[in-house]
Structures are given as structure tokens and as C-alpha cells.
Amino acid sequence: MDLNAEGRSFSRRDQLLRIQSEVQKCWEDHKVFNAESRSKPEPGEKFFGNFPYPYMNGSLHLGHAFSLSKLEFGAAFHRLCGRNVLLPFAFHCTGMPIKASADKLAREMQKYGNPPVFPSAEAYVDGKSLRSKAAAKSCGDKSQWEIMKSFGISESEISKFADPYHWLTHFPPLAKEDLKAFGLGCDWRRSFITTDMNPFYDSFVRWQMRKLKNMGKIVKDKRCTIYSPLDGQPCADHDRASGEGVQPQDYVLIKMEVLSPFPDKLKIMEGRKVYLAAATLRPETMYGQTNSWVLPDGKYGAFEINDTDVFIITQRAALNLSYQKLSRIPEKPTCLLELSGYDLIGLPLKSPLAFNEIIYSLPMLTIRTDEGTGIVTSVPSDSPDDYMALQDLKSKPALRSKFGVKDEWVLPYEVIPVINNPGFGDKAAEKVCADLKIKSQNDKEKLAEAKELQYAKGFTDVVMLVGEFKGKNIEEANPLIRDVLQETGQAVMYSEPERKVISRSGDECVVALTDQWYITYGETEWKDKAEECLSSMNLYSEETRHGFEHTLGWLNQWACSRSFGLGTRVPWDEQFLVESLSDSTLYMAFYTVAHLLQNGDMYGSDTSIVKPEQMTDEVWDYIFFGGPVPVSDISASLLNNMKQEFEYWYPFDLRVSGKDLIQNHLTFCIYNHTAILPKHQWPRGFRCNGHVMLNSKKMSKSTGNFRTLRQAIDEFSSDATRFSLADAGDGMDDANFVFETANSAILRLTKEITWMEEVLAADLRVGPPSTFADHVFANEINIAVRLTKQHYEDFMFREALKTGFYDLQAARDEYRFSCGSGGMNRDLLWRFMDVQTRLITPICPHYAEHVWKHLLKKEGFVVNAGWPSSADISDPTLKSANKYLQDTIALMRKLHQKQISGPHKPKNGATASPDEANKFVVGLIYVNEQYEGWKEELLNILRSKFDIRNRSFKPDQEILDALRQSSFWLQDANLKQIQKLCMPFLKLKKNEALAVGPEALNLRLPFGEMEVLQENGELIKRQLGLEHVEVLSASDAAARSKAGSHISLLIQNPPSPGNPMFIFRTCSEFVTHT
Missing domain, CATH: 3.90.740.10 (Valyl/Leucyl/Isoleucyl-tRNA synthetase, editing domain)
Structure with missing residues (x-):
């Protein structure tokens, strides 16, 4: 057994790690996530989702993983449902942080040697080994050398990072391996890095910028902009350590x-x-x-x-x-x-x-x-x-x-x-x-x-x-x-x-009047098109829509050039670089052709298929803009393939992002698409989320409350990490990744594997569902299939986890307990295992793939096995009947315990003898299945005053007037007593009808109460420890006589539909009265 220093076993976690390694190798061998275009897609046939490429000055952390998980779970759901799914991923290297860090490291080595010997050891705080982007943003007065050590880079390698391009060869491959370990369903052939290090992407950005300039959407002018005196250039949102969004x-x-x-x-x-x-x-x-x-x-x-x-x-x-x-x-x-x-x-x-x-x-x-x-x-x-x-x-x-x-x-x-x-x-x-x-x-x-x-x-x-x-x-x-x-x-x-802005170089920014290139966001005609695009997009929440509307209201000219950093040169003014929020607005289109240009090399260094210089503006126009066939030495078949790839996958269906990018990147994305592409290729959807906390506290490297993605995978496994990410939350508010949830997931998933192994080896009842418990369990499975599909479609993954795993597990456990000596139905359990495996696949794909192949012995891959069959429609009446049964048992248990410990409770704390504690072993359940008398008449009045379409009642005065004209109000001898009971009952039923609809006003429940209770008599006996249970009609005189001396309880608390009455008796009492 594998134990840590505290003696805790990691065997279950290690079991999941072994499973994920095996599954990931199998996926890679069979190229499961490679997305191939087809002919023009039918509506709903394809799903193209993407995610803002992360900046590569450190390793990915759980903040990245949380936002990315929303896209990953959604794409996996669409793949499971049989859609052709494209989920690509790239790496952003444009901007000044990498160059600034590399230059700082070079200065330290020049001044203090290699390795540097700093004048005071206290001048730099020794950091924990956390490979994070946050480490670089909140390094305080640490040297760059120490920051690199905190990334886990050996001293013999650190000096290489004085070359900014070495960062580009180091961190993107690490991030790719971390994402593979996470189980990301990505087509890695389409991956790329930005900057001029990738000549194909460099060509693409140059084409985009020239396109905008030729349209008059890039101009040179003097404008006030947030500016870093230390860097000597404007400081856009991505260049800031704090103050993002400040104008x-x-x-x-x-x-x-x-x-x-x-x-x-x-x-x-x-x-x-x-x-x-x-x-x-x-x-x-x-x-x-x-x-x-x-x-x-x-x-x-x-x-x-x-x-x-x-x-x-x-x-x-x-x-x-x-x-x-x-x-x-x-x-x-x-x-x-x-x-x-x-x-x-x-x-x-x-x-x-x-x-x-x-x-x-x-x-x-x-x-x-x-x-x-x-x-x-x-x-x-x-x-x-x-x-x-x-x-x-x-x-x-x-x-x-x-x-x-x-x-x-x-x-x-x-x-x-x-x-x-x-x-x-x-x-x-x-x-x-x-x-x-x-x-x-x-x-x-x-x-x-x-x-x-x-x-x-x-x-x-x-x-x-x-x-x-x-x-x-x-x-x-x-x-x-x-x-x-x-x-x-x-x-x-x-x-x-507007507020203090600190650049990533650490200086407080000012506002400078600069002469530079601007993109004319906010220009009236262009803004109108952006608003038109936004109005047709699926944004998944009104809060997100309001955020975009607010941004479109204030956003205006944006400085798109910089003089320092890495990136693509402004093609007509090469003293400047295209800044990092301006080369990242249309690149989703580049994904569609990247694999055909780069031959799977993210750096674009493989030019065996196409040479970068062949990608002229005319070629890009032909692929993306509907331009004429270009004069080119690129083969016609390849040109047509690229055009066909773009037209198949575009427009993209969804972009998932943190809410902080609404005010810049995502809005820029809308603007650039509406400027360059025709309307039918404008974005279809954005889904934004809040930030993630760890264990209810802000994620922070300085406090140690921090995890890189790799650390989380190593600590919990990828599936348990994904499980906790799904459980963390879905809205725009900050979510909460809880370590205990991840640890609990390890236990749940591995125990489930063990249980399935036992069930598959057991001798179980066969044949179609036949008992009440069988039908209820089958119905719960159908309900889970329906609800979970809706939650996945709405990108509400916490709810999908609840209905597709937690609730389904609870239904299985209830079924197991309800079956008693008759045992569980083998076919039904097979259905359960099949359904549960598919429903959890988007969130825990490695676990699901293992179950699919090794336990259920199914062919192919569960990730594209299809959504569970919904031929059996869920039955809400059966669900209500089961809830009625479970509520009845719970109430009976409470009353039974109360009667046992009532007047017969031993004195002075003495322990009850077995005979005393168990003498109430006969349970009589009295049922009245229909409202009668004044209650019946009142319900008929309420039904006549209820508007089903609007789920509302006529005015209260109109209802009261009808009551005063009713027979019981005019004729009943016990009018005062009825009036006393009438108003609370009326209020109760009105509230129920407003909540659930007109069925709350029916005279009977939609199922036979006596039938449900009689069929489950053995279950009631077993759960309450009774020897005998009878279900009786409260209107039957002979049945009422069985209550014996307890008849007063029946009179004082008469049963009504949905509210049976219970009397517990001893054997001797029961025999005497029967």
C-alpha cells in the first residue's frame, strides 16, 4: 500500500492515475479527438468551441482549468451526442511580460554573474516551488532568477531564459502536456503559438491588420492612453499587474x-x-x-x-x-x-x-x-x-x-x-x-x-x-x-x-498623449454591426449581456501598436509591434486551417506543405473573405481544402472565457468578426464565468492557497480534479474548488468501480422490471437522462453532476435497499451502469472509458458512444408516488419512535427491555384518497377561479363571494368550525396551485395511495422493524374499529389525500380487536 508521511493511503488516487494514463494513450493511438470536416454541415451537426489562449510566461493553474473546463465539458457533451466537435488550443506569447522578464534576467546575470551572487540573501525571498503565471505577477522584490527557480527550472537551465524566445520553446510544450494529462479533448494538430516565431500566424495577423487599415478602421492619431513610463509604451489590459479595465x-x-x-x-x-x-x-x-x-x-x-x-x-x-x-x-x-x-x-x-x-x-x-x-x-x-x-x-x-x-x-x-x-x-x-x-x-x-x-x-x-x-x-x-x-x-x-494602474514591470502608470496606431472601435457604423451581432448571440446569462452592452457603450479607439515586446510587426510601420489584445481577435479562424499549413508543428517551422511567403493577402482573402481564386503556386486542391475547412467549421459556436475579458478581448472579437467576415460567419455564442476560489479563499501564491493544473492532477487525478471543477459552480459569481470534494470524488469513483465489479459477478433476478421498486428505479434513470441532458445543453455543469451522478447514485442506493429479499433486477442494473457511465463521461471521461471497456465490455469509445436512449419516457406520476411512499415511511418512523419512547419510557434513565422497546410491532395506515364535503366544494370553486395559462387566480373577493354562496357555507350546522378550518386550507391550496399548477386542486392524487402502500408493505415492515402492516380505508367502519382505543387519534387527525394517518399497536392489542 502506498502511504504518505501521515500514513494516508493513496492507492485509490493511484488507481485513477493509472486509469487516466491508459485511457489517454488509447485516445492518442486512435486519434479520437482529431476533427475532420465534411461537406456543408446540417444544423446541429458540428460544434466548434474555443478558449482564449493563455499567456506563456508560466505554467497553467486551476484558474485556467476552471474556465477551460466549461468548454471541455460542453464540447464533450456535444461529442457524446454524436456531433462533429472541434476543440483546438493555442498559446499566446505576444506582448511585453516575457521580453521584460528575459531582459531583467539578462541584467541580473550581467551585474551579479551566472549564477548570480546577489549582495544580500535577504534581498530576495526564497519562493515555494509553484510553477505559475501568478508567481511572475506577484513576485514583489524577488529577483527574476529566483522566480525562474520557483517555476522548478534548474539553475543550469535558467540562463537560457535571458533569450525571450527560449520561453516560447519551454512553456507551451509543458502546457500542452498538462492539458493532455487533464484529458482535454483537443485536436492538437491545430495548435500554434503567436508572434513572428510562427511565420504562418505572423502572416495571418499581418493580413488581418492590413485588412482593417484598408477599411479605414486603423488610423494614426494623438490620443490619451494608459502608459507605463518604465516600459516607455502604452499599457493595455494584458500588460497590467493591476487596474485591468481602467480608462x-x-x-x-x-x-x-x-x-x-x-x-x-x-x-x-x-x-x-x-x-x-x-x-x-x-x-x-x-x-x-x-x-x-x-x-x-x-x-x-x-x-x-x-x-x-x-x-x-x-x-x-x-x-x-x-x-x-x-x-x-x-x-x-x-x-x-x-x-x-x-x-x-x-x-x-x-x-x-x-x-x-x-x-x-x-x-x-x-x-x-x-x-x-x-x-x-x-x-x-x-x-x-x-x-x-x-x-x-x-x-x-x-x-x-x-x-x-x-x-x-x-x-x-x-x-x-x-x-x-x-x-x-x-x-x-x-x-x-x-x-x-x-x-x-x-x-x-x-x-x-x-x-x-x-x-x-x-x-x-x-x-x-x-x-x-x-x-x-x-x-x-x-x-x-x-x-x-x-x-x-x-x-x-x-x-x-480612473484608478491606480500598475504595469507588469511594477511602475504606476500615467496617462500619456501618444502618436500611434489606433483601431477605431466605437465608430458609429461599426458599433451598430457589433450590437447587431451581440443581439443574436447566445450569452447564457443576462448579466453577461449587460456586461457587453455596457462595454459597447463606452469603448472607443484602442491603441493597437507597441514599441517593446514580442509579436508581429505592424506591416506598414515596422518600428511598431501589434499589441497583444489586437493580434488575438480573429485567430479562431486560423484554427480551421492551421493543421493544413503547419503539418502539426505548433511553431510553424515545418514548411513541407506550404511556405509562409506563399500565404499572400490574396490567399487569405480567398480562404476567409470569399475573395477570387488567387494566382498562387499553392495547389488548387490545398487551397480548396483550406477554404472548405473554414466554411465547414465557421462560424464558431461558442467561446468560453472569464468575465474579465468582456471589457476588452471578447468585445474586440465581435468587432473584428463583423468588420472582416460576412454576417453568416459572425460568432454564435460566448459563455463567461467568474473566478475560482480554493476552499472558499482567494487563490493566491503568496498565501500558499494555490495549485497549478499539474499539481492538482498529481494530487487528485484528472477525473477527481474535473469532478471538483464541475461542482465548483457555473454562474458569473466566483466559484469554489473544494479539495474535500476532489478527495470525495476519488473515493466515490473507485468505490463505484468495485460495486460494479461485484454486481457483474453476482447472480441477480432477470427479466423485465416487475416490482414497484423496479419501475421507480427505471423511472429515476429516465428522469436523470432527461434532466442531465438539459443541464449540459444549458452549460450548467454543477446541475448536470447533481442529476447525472449524485441523484442517480441516490436512486440506485434507494433501489438496492427497497428490493429486499427479492433482489435487484440484473437488466435494470445494466441499464443503470450504461446510463451513469455515459452521463458522467463529459466530466470524468477516463473513469467512464475504463468502465465502458473493461467492465461493460462495450466496443468503441464512450466519449462518442451517443447519449443514452430516451425511448422510455419518464413518468412524473410514478415519481410522485415514490416520493409519497418515502415521505410516508419517514413520517411513520418518526411517529413510531415517538410512540415507543412516549409514556412507556423507562424511568431514571434505565434502558428499555427488548420486550418494551419492540412491543408496538403492528402498523395501521389509514388512507382517505379523496377530498369530500366542504373541502371538495372549496376545491371545485378554486378550480373554477384558476387561470391555467397564466397560473393565477381571480381576485380574492371573487373567490370569497363564491364561498359564501356554497352549500356548506349556507347549510352546514358546524359552520363556525368549518370557517375556522376553511381559510387556512384555502390559502394552502392556492399557494400549492401557484407553485405546481392546477393538479394541486384535484380531489385525488394522480395515483392510488392504498395500492402504493399495499405493494410496499414488506418495505415498510423492514424499514420500521414491524411484524405486521395493514393499509386501511379511513371511511370503512370495520377498518376503523381496528384502531381500538386509539380511535380518538383518527378522529382528531383524519387522513386526507397525500396525508395518511398512522396508528401503532402491540400484537396483543391488535389480536383483541380483530
Whole structure:
């Protein structure tokens, strides 16, 4: 027995590992997952699913596996159902992270030797051996050498990774082997890597980019973009360690001129134009300025903008401005003087548009210096924060004294109405602060609420009261006033990241004004086509659809070129590379022909079939774009084969991805397909999921709560890993991979193999199903087939696992127990084993293949054996009858135990004797199979008032009027007692009908209660330990007499349809009354 250090046996896990190795070899030998095109497919004949290729700067981890499992399970289901399935997989190497890491390693070896001897061992933390992409993203201050060691790379090999292309030869083959071990049903002939290392893919991307440029969808222009100063280039989502999805935020920078004479601190700037520069989104309110705000403890600087102008702002804002052509030395802010907020209090200012000719800078305690410029202009008519801060200074002399604020800087300044806001008037901030009883500027929660209340209705009806654009609503006035301020030199435009963005190189990003190539996403006509495509796609959830609609609403020009990293050169401007989110938008089409070009070599180095230079734009156009037959020395048969492959597999049916790619890659995919391909080849579906946690905690390398895919396979086996991935969850919320579920799967699968071996060797009852238990079990199998198929089609794999494995196992266990001495039916168990094996195949294919071949002795492969036959339709009545039986037994057991331990319970904790504990061995079950009397009449009324189509009742008053006209209401002598019982019964039946439909209002159950209970008398006796059971009609006087002295129980709790009554008696009592 194989034991670990704690003495735990791994024999069951190792059994699954042996099975997966054998099965995977068999699959590979028989090329089971190679997908071949046929003639034009009929609807539903083929399934082409794909997955965003992962970045190859480390090994795949369970996060990758979780998203990929959704595609793998879905594709396996379609394959099982007989569809022609294509699931390809490729590896992304485009971008800057690999190149940056390789360069960092080269610098370390150049400086510290090979192997490097670092100056301090403490400078780098020795990492755990986790081969992960996350290790590279969250390495802290670890050296690149140590990061490579943490990947499990030997010191003798590490130096090779100073060549970025060595990463491309190392990690993709490892990932491929991990995915094979996972059991991915992939056609590996079509695999490829990106970048110019693969000349065929390089040619494909060049064709795509030229296509877009010729359509006018790639332009060169100056635009603000998120930018890494360290890397010296734009930092797109895939280049970021944090801040994915963050966009530039545009502000108007108001130039508030500092009036002379300057205070001593600023004397050195006499003769220069010095401004406090405040960032605002609301330039239309500047008429109402009463002051500016500074943070007393804030750190500021006086920065040269050009030869004459100086802005007093934060260092962070100055750095952003320097990358937007607003610094005397581009990209290098020149600070003439460091200042604190205290140095700025009391500066006299002349501010654009302000009705007050002079305003002063005053202290505000809530300013944030990590956004904007640290300088804030004050408009107390419309800003609750400004209003309360000004009121604090006006009403609190001690606060003025604390910061050296003179009365004349504050007291003369009153709120100036600028705009009229319906519901709030022309002094909106004053009104909302009074309504919310806000006491000071420190009441942050209420101030945030005040702002939300003001902005809740939008700005359509908010009208300017003053200025050149008086009478216009502020949605119109805002851009007009912004333009006037810029044209007159009173303001400049300023941008910064919406939130902090950290590049993978570790520096904080800025917004830079760059001259580069852009893809014109958001252009009106193109956006209309993208929205049309989206409207016809299957997205599997409304949350996903809303995510795409939101992205299409804001997405605009996207910088598609980079100057650093790996990739394909921009074909008309080869100083630039195509960035990593722009060479990955149409490559699903490349899968369809990759095997014909590359001859199975993912690097495209095999040119025996086609040479890369033969793949001209005319050839690509012919294959993908419906272009004319090209003049080419590629054989006509090969050209036609490639065209036919593409037209067979396209459009792709599904792309599975994490939800984080909605805001970039997946939306780009829609845009590029609608630009380049005809409508009938646009994508058909995207399915997005959340992230995965491990054991209810965020997956994190730094905390050790992390697993690579290979580690999970080695620890649990591939099938147990897949089982736990399926069980982890299906929606857009984060899912949870639980180690205990994986360990439990090991036990369940191996025990199931043992049980099947025993069953196949046993002497069992033969012939068609004949007993109630047989019919129930056969029905449960049919139900599992139907429900599980629906769950797989909906890509709800947790539910498929429940109905196709857990529920089916429970039904088998119940059947085994129900059969008793009569034994189980051999043919039925064969049906069960066949069905269960097929239903679990998409999730646990190695286990299923082993059972199929070695236990069931079936021909071929279970992965394409076909969905189980559904010739036998499931019977909901039989299911209801079985539920009735099981519920009855459970209730009888509870009451039996209660009667045993009731008044006859031994005193003082003594143990009951066997005679005492077992004396209630006769069970009488009283049944009333039909509602009668007032209940019958009430149900008839409810049926007449029920709308079956809409599953709703007529108004309550109409029902009550009908009740008051009923015979029992008008004539019954026990009216008061009936009225007391009537309303709860009416409410109960109404709720049941609303939940399950009109059958809840029937007078009888859809099956014979007495028949079900009588047929299962032996089961009831066995489960409750009774010697005798009788099923009796509650309306039969002779039957009622058998209750003896317990007849009062029958009177007090009369049975009704679905609710039998139980009486337990001793043998002597029963014999006396019979």
C-alpha cells in the first residue's frame, strides 16, 4: 500500500492515475479527438468551441482549468451526442511580460554573474516551488532568477531564459502536456503559438491588420492612453499587474492665477504666471466660485509647464501632465519649489468665469491627493462638500484661527446661484445638506448620499441661470464652456487613470498623449454591426449581456501598436509591434486551417506543405473573405481544402472565457468578426464565468492557497480534479474548488468501480422490471437522462453532476435497499451502469472509458458512444408516488419512535427491555384518497377561479363571494368550525396551485395511495422493524374499529389525500380487536 508521511493511503488516487494514463494513450493511438470536416454541415451537426489562449510566461493553474473546463465539458457533451466537435488550443506569447522578464534576467546575470551572487540573501525571498503565471505577477522584490527557480527550472537551465524566445520553446510544450494529462479533448494538430516565431500566424495577423487599415478602421492619431513610463509604451489590459479595465479620466484644468505681490515663499517665481490648477468635471459651474481648496498637510510643487507658466499641483498630477505635452521638459516634470498646503492658504486668486473678482485659497480637510491635482475649486451652490466646508469656516472662528484664515477671506463670500436643479432649486447643495441634517465637512457618508441624490435624476432638466449659455441645459453647456475656456487660454485638458494602474514591470502608470496606431472601435457604423451581432448571440446569462452592452457603450479607439515586446510587426510601420489584445481577435479562424499549413508543428517551422511567403493577402482573402481564386503556386486542391475547412467549421459556436475579458478581448472579437467576415460567419455564442476560489479563499501564491493544473492532477487525478471543477459552480459569481470534494470524488469513483465489479459477478433476478421498486428505479434513470441532458445543453455543469451522478447514485442506493429479499433486477442494473457511465463521461471521461471497456465490455469509445436512449419516457406520476411512499415511511418512523419512547419510557434513565422497546410491532395506515364535503366544494370553486395559462387566480373577493354562496357555507350546522378550518386550507391550496399548477386542486392524487402502500408493505415492515402492516380505508367502519382505543387519534387527525394517518399497536392489542 502506498502511504504518505501521515500514513494516508493513496492507492485509490493511484488507481485513477493509472486509469487516466491508459485511457489517454488509447485516445492518442486512435486519434479520437482529431476533427475532420465534411461537406456543408446540417444544423446541429458540428460544434466548434474555443478558449482564449493563455499567456506563456508560466505554467497553467486551476484558474485556467476552471474556465477551460466549461468548454471541455460542453464540447464533450456535444461529442457524446454524436456531433462533429472541434476543440483546438493555442498559446499566446505576444506582448511585453516575457521580453521584460528575459531582459531583467539578462541584467541580473550581467551585474551579479551566472549564477548570480546577489549582495544580500535577504534581498530576495526564497519562493515555494509553484510553477505559475501568478508567481511572475506577484513576485514583489524577488529577483527574476529566483522566480525562474520557483517555476522548478534548474539553475543550469535558467540562463537560457535571458533569450525571450527560449520561453516560447519551454512553456507551451509543458502546457500542452498538462492539458493532455487533464484529458482535454483537443485536436492538437491545430495548435500554434503567436508572434513572428510562427511565420504562418505572423502572416495571418499581418493580413488581418492590413485588412482593417484598408477599411479605414486603423488610423494614426494623438490620443490619451494608459502608459507605463518604465516600459516607455502604452499599457493595455494584458500588460497590467493591476487596474485591468481602467480608462483615462478627462478633466478640465482651471487656471486660477495667483495675484501679486507673492508671499515670501513664492517670491522666486515673481515675473512668472503662477496658477493653482484645479481639475474639474463641471466647468459650467465655475461662475459660482467662492474660493479654492487645498489640503493643509498636502505636498505640492510649483512645476514649469512652459517658459512662462507655472502650475502649483501634486507631483503625481505633474507627472501625468508631463506625458501630455504640458511640461517644459517632456516626460520630466521640473519642480521649481516644493510647497505644503499651509504655504498656499490665503493666496489671492483670479479664477476664470468667477463672478467674484478675487477669491482665496482655503483649507479643506477631506481632499485626496491621489486623484486630480490636489487643488479643488469651490462652488458651494452645487457641491455639498464645498458648501459644508465653507460653512465650517464661516461658523467656527476657532477653525479659522487654527489655519490662519482671515475673516475677509471667508465671511464676505456667499453662495451664488448658477444653475437650477428641479427638486433642489438654485442652491441645490444648501437644500440637500439641510434635508439630510449634515453638520460638517467630516460627515462623509451623508455627503456622499447628498451627491447621489443630486445626480440621481441626471442633468437633462438642469438649466444654466447665468453666463453666455444661460437657458441651456448643462448637458449642452458643459462642452461649450469647456471649449471656450480652452480657446481663451483659461483652462487646459488633463487626463489621469480612473484608478491606480500598475504595469507588469511594477511602475504606476500615467496617462500619456501618444502618436500611434489606433483601431477605431466605437465608430458609429461599426458599433451598430457589433450590437447587431451581440443581439443574436447566445450569452447564457443576462448579466453577461449587460456586461457587453455596457462595454459597447463606452469603448472607443484602442491603441493597437507597441514599441517593446514580442509579436508581429505592424506591416506598414515596422518600428511598431501589434499589441497583444489586437493580434488575438480573429485567430479562431486560423484554427480551421492551421493543421493544413503547419503539418502539426505548433511553431510553424515545418514548411513541407506550404511556405509562409506563399500565404499572400490574396490567399487569405480567398480562404476567409470569399475573395477570387488567387494566382498562387499553392495547389488548387490545398487551397480548396483550406477554404472548405473554414466554411465547414465557421462560424464558431461558442467561446468560453472569464468575465474579465468582456471589457476588452471578447468585445474586440465581435468587432473584428463583423468588420472582416460576412454576417453568416459572425460568432454564435460566448459563455463567461467568474473566478475560482480554493476552499472558499482567494487563490493566491503568496498565501500558499494555490495549485497549478499539474499539481492538482498529481494530487487528485484528472477525473477527481474535473469532478471538483464541475461542482465548483457555473454562474458569473466566483466559484469554489473544494479539495474535500476532489478527495470525495476519488473515493466515490473507485468505490463505484468495485460495486460494479461485484454486481457483474453476482447472480441477480432477470427479466423485465416487475416490482414497484423496479419501475421507480427505471423511472429515476429516465428522469436523470432527461434532466442531465438539459443541464449540459444549458452549460450548467454543477446541475448536470447533481442529476447525472449524485441523484442517480441516490436512486440506485434507494433501489438496492427497497428490493429486499427479492433482489435487484440484473437488466435494470445494466441499464443503470450504461446510463451513469455515459452521463458522467463529459466530466470524468477516463473513469467512464475504463468502465465502458473493461467492465461493460462495450466496443468503441464512450466519449462518442451517443447519449443514452430516451425511448422510455419518464413518468412524473410514478415519481410522485415514490416520493409519497418515502415521505410516508419517514413520517411513520418518526411517529413510531415517538410512540415507543412516549409514556412507556423507562424511568431514571434505565434502558428499555427488548420486550418494551419492540412491543408496538403492528402498523395501521389509514388512507382517505379523496377530498369530500366542504373541502371538495372549496376545491371545485378554486378550480373554477384558476387561470391555467397564466397560473393565477381571480381576485380574492371573487373567490370569497363564491364561498359564501356554497352549500356548506349556507347549510352546514358546524359552520363556525368549518370557517375556522376553511381559510387556512384555502390559502394552502392556492399557494400549492401557484407553485405546481392546477393538479394541486384535484380531489385525488394522480395515483392510488392504498395500492402504493399495499405493494410496499414488506418495505415498510423492514424499514420500521414491524411484524405486521395493514393499509386501511379511513371511511370503512370495520377498518376503523381496528384502531381500538386509539380511535380518538383518527378522529382528531383524519387522513386526507397525500396525508395518511398512522396508528401503532402491540400484537396483543391488535389480536383483541380483530
